[in-house]
Amino acid sequence: MIQFSHVNKFYGSYQALVDVNATVNKGEVVVVCGPSGSGKSTLIRTVNRLEPIQSGQVLFDGQNIHADLKSTELNRLRARIGFVFQNFNLFPHLSVLENIMLSPVRVNAIKRFDASQTAMRLLDRVGLAHKAKAYPAQLSGGQQQRVAIARALAMEPPVMLFDEPTSSLDPEMVGEVLAVIRSLAADGMTMMCVTHEMNFARDVADCVWFMDAGKILEIGAPADFFSNPQHPRAQRFLSDLHVR
Amino acid sequence: MKGFDLLAVLTHPQFSQMLLSGMKMTLIIALGSWILAMSLGFILLVIRMLPLKAADQAVAAYVSYHRNVPTLVQLMLWYFGIANILPNGLQAWLGEHNGEAIFAIVGLGLCQAAYFSEDLRSGFRSIPPGQDEAARALGHSYLGAMAYVLLPQAFRHALPALINHTVSLFKNSSLAMAIGVAELTHAVKEVENLSFRVFEAYLIATSIYLACSLLLMAIGAWLSRDPATMEAS
Amino acid sequence: MLSNMIAIIEDNWLLLLIGQYPNGPLGGIISTLILSVLGIVLAFPLSVLIALARLSRWKLLNWPATALVYIVRGVPLLMLILWVYFLVPLLIGDSVPGFVTMLCTLVIYEGAFLSEIVRGGIIALPTGQMDAARALGHSQFGAMRYVILPQALYNMMPSILSQFVSTIKETTLGYVINVPELTFAASQLNNRLLTKPFEIFAILAIVYFIVCWSLSELANQLEKRIIKQRLGEDQTGMGSLQHGSPQTQGAT
Numbered sequence: 001m002i003q004f005s006h007v008n009k010f011y012g013s014y015q016a017l018v019d020v021n022a023t024v025n026k027g028e029v030v031v032v033c034g035p036s037g038s039g040k041s042t043l044i045r046t047v048n049r050l051e052p053i054q055s056g057q058v059l060f061d062g063q064n065i066h067a068d069l070k071s072t073e074l075n076r077l078r079a080r081i082g083f084v085f086q087n088f089n090l091f092p093h094l095s096v097l098e099n100i101m102l103s104p105v106r107v108n109a110i111k112r113f114d115a116s117q118t119a120m121r122l123l124d125r126v127g128l129a130h131k132a133k134a135y136p137a138q139l140s141g142g143q144q145q146r147v148a149i150a151r152a153l154a155m156e157p158p159v160m161l162f163d164e165p166t167s168s169l170d171p172e173m174v175g176e177v178l179a180v181i182r183s184l185a186a187d188g189m190t191m192m193c194v195t196h197e198m199n200f201a202r203d204v205a206d207c208v209w210f211m212d213a214g215k216i217l218e219i220g221a222p223a224d225f226f227s228n229p230q231h232p233r234a235q236r237f238l239s240d241l242h243v244r
Numbered sequence: 245m246k247g248f249d250l251l252a253v254l255t256h257p258q259f260s261q262m263l264l265s266g267m268k269m270t271l272i273i274a275l276g277s278w279i280l281a282m283s284l285g286f287i288l289l290v291i292r293m294l295p296l297k298a299a300d301q302a303v304a305a306y307v308s309y310h311r312n313v314p315t316l317v318q319l320m321l322w323y324f325g326i327a328n329i330l331p332n333g334l335q336a337w338l339g340e341h342n343g344e345a346i347f348a349i350v351g352l353g354l355c356q357a358a359y360f361s362e363d364l365r366s367g368f369r370s371i372p373p374g375q376d377e378a379a380r381a382l383g384h385s386y387l388g389a390m391a392y393v394l395l396p397q398a399f400r401h402a403l404p405a406l407i408n409h410t411v412s413l414f415k416n417s418s419l420a421m422a423i424g425v426a427e428l429t430h431a432v433k434e435v436e437n438l439s440f441r442v443f444e445a446y447l448i449a450t451s452i453y454l455a456c457s458l459l460l461m462a463i464g465a466w467l468s469r470d471p472a473t474m475e476a477s
Numbered sequence: 478m479l480s481n482m483i484a485i486i487e488d489n490w491l492l493l494l495i496g497q498y499p500n501g502p503l504g505g506i507i508s509t510l511i512l513s514v515l516g517i518v519l520a521f522p523l524s525v526l527i528a529l530a531r532l533s534r535w536k537l538l539n540w541p542a543t544a545l546v547y548i549v550r551g552v553p554l555l556m557l558i559l560w561v562y563f564l565v566p567l568l569i570g571d572s573v574p575g576f577v578t579m580l581c582t583l584v585i586y587e588g589a590f591l592s593e594i595v596r597g598g599i600i601a602l603p604t605g606q607m608d609a610a611r612a613l614g615h616s617q618f619g620a621m622r623y624v625i626l627p628q629a630l631y632n633m634m635p636s637i638l639s640q641f642v643s644t645i646k647e648t649t650l651g652y653v654i655n656v657p658e659l660t661f662a663a664s665q666l667n668n669r670l671l672t673k674p675f676e677i678f679a680i681l682a683i684v685y686f687i688v689c690w691s692l693s694e695l696a697n698q699l700e701k702r703i704i705k706q707r708l709g710e711d712q713t714g715m716g717s718l719q720h721g722s723p724q725t726q727g728a729t
Binding site: 308309311312313314315316317318320321324325326328329411415416417418419421422429432433442443446449450453454456457458461 | 646649679689
């Protein structure tokens with residue numbers, strides 16, 4: 001469903017991604033982990049081209065999203081890739097319901113009534129139907145992130161990307177957000193998730209990618225990766241985390 | 245209208261002389277009122293820092309008046325109004341010593357002082373309180389902390405606003421024309437009337453104004469180019 | 478002196494209010510306010526276009542917009558008035574009233590200054606807002622229209638109001654080309670009475686002060702309210718711009 005091949009990315013002379021090759025299959029949950037600054041967030045942001053790359057390809061549904069696309073084609077592809085940010089990035093001038101309805105109505109030309117029905121159903125799913133009329137600033141971080149997930153789901157994407165979805169949350173709010181992501185995984189959603197939550201990775205992931213210095217150093221099933229990491233860098237990373 | 249010919253104005257002895265003296269007057273007014281405004285701005289700032297509520301309110305009223313009344317009206321009040329209620333001896337002296345220009349400098353200077361003092365004040369307010377405490381903890385006196393730690397930072401914070409207001413002071417020097425000062429805009433109108441070369445005259449004046457303003461902006465950008473200036477200033 | 482001023486106002490309040498209307502053109506403070514409101518209202522859409530052009534990566538848009546802003550920032554308003562006074566009749570082949578000349582000048586001048594405010598408001602928004610809008614599939618235009626501009630313009634309301642105060646103050650320059658407005662009316666009055674210049678120009682200053690001070694205060698209050706909302710944003714790590722929504726219960 002998502003395929004990276006020979007992806008290289010530079011910030012000036014600094015190479016943020018080094019010849020990345022990997023595949024996310026349909027229905028698969030991939031967790032990307034690694035130390036800070038290893039290129040995880042950069043990698044996930046290349047999937048919907050929030051970050052441009054200098055060489056290589058990122059295929060989504062067989063279509064190279066970094067090809068020379070018309071902007072309308074790019075927008076159409078992006079609309080089919082759900083993306084959840086570390087900082088939620090809800091639109092502060094819109095209510096929760098309007099946040100979720102905006103893109104279905106303006107991008108996918110869904111009727112307002114249908115969009116609001118869908119939005120309410122999704123809010124119910126993330127347990128926030130009672131906050132539909134609230135504004136983002138009136139919500140806790142965990143609630144905002146659940147709204148952000150509902151907003152992404154409203155576009156009915158076949159794949160969801162999570163960029164450190166719990167990193168800016170207070171510890172007591174991490175659980176409620178992970179619970180929503182778990183339920184999506186249980187429904188068979190294809191997902192790619194950058195996270196530091198190793199217990200979550202062990203429980204939910206079908207596949208773990210370990211990154212350092214812009215390279216994917218190890219790809220494995222969570223059971224193997226967590227009990228028996230191959231790469232020395234991954235061994236050190238895990239022992240530092242005390243999760244072995 | 246005649247064909248476009250810049251040189252017809254620039255090389256004409258009378259016209260070029262008029263433009264030159266107009267430019268000189270513009271610079272005198274701009275520089276004179278800038279010096280007045282900056283000095284008074286500092287004084288207002290110091291008064292405002294006194295632990296006296298009345299002093300604070302008086303300066304606040306001063307600032308409010310000068311920021312909420314159009315500059316042109318302030319100039320007219322000085323030149324047509326206040327000039328008229330001065331003692332006769334002083335009126336006569338002003339009449340002999342280019343009173344228009346003096347009123348322009350005083351009017352523009354007093355007005356811009358309000359802006360400058362506010363710029364400096366917000367510069368001071370943007371310094372975290374820890375800076376003063378740190379300087380005092382290191383054994384600096386009040387004046388020492390002010391001179392080496394607080395003023396340089398305040399000045400740096402205030403710099404963009406000070407530059408903007410310097411540019412607008414320079415542009416406002418053209419308002420002196422309305423009270424009969426023979427500065428650049430005034431000279432241009434004269435040249436236009438005598439030569440009928442409107443386009444050329446305007447183009448020359450506009451270029452001079454633009455060049456000076458851009459120069460001021462460039463100096464401002466250069467002064468605030470990197471944090472190293474903090475120590476230098 | 479004060480009794481003189483009161484007497485002048487009693488005798489001439491109509492002139493200061495509406496100029497010589499209906500025996501002549503509408504003038505006085507009504508004309509000043511109409512000129513200012515029209516100026517800022519017409520300058521506003523222009524300023525948004527200039528701001529977007531300056532933010533554009535397309536040089537053909539970016540360059541002229543940048544040049545326009547720098548020229549307007551660097552040239553005295555009076556000089557600009559003279560240009561418009563000279564050029565507009567040449568362009569349309571007919572003379573235009575001073576009011577129209579002044580309005581055209583104000584639209585250009587305020588358009589450029591407002592565009593800097595609008596541009597600043599757009600730049601000040603967190604980049605995540607644009608990222609989120611683009612990630613949801615909005616076009617650059619759609620993201621601007623539905624996500625970025627509504628927030629930027631709301632945040633910029635106090636600055637826009639301050640710019641309106643500046644516009645009122647700038648209409649006084651119309652006096653130089655005999656636009657019938659408040660300063661012109663005062664000057665007419667001065668020419669008629671001859672003996673009370675201080676009183677007349679003091680009245681003029683007081684009237685401007687009352688109008689501009691009230692609006693400036695309004696801008697300050699508005700700014701305080703918006704800053705308060707923005708501080709709420711920092712606590713939750715997210716922006717907050719309730720449009721007078723009812724306070725629902727806060728964070729759990």
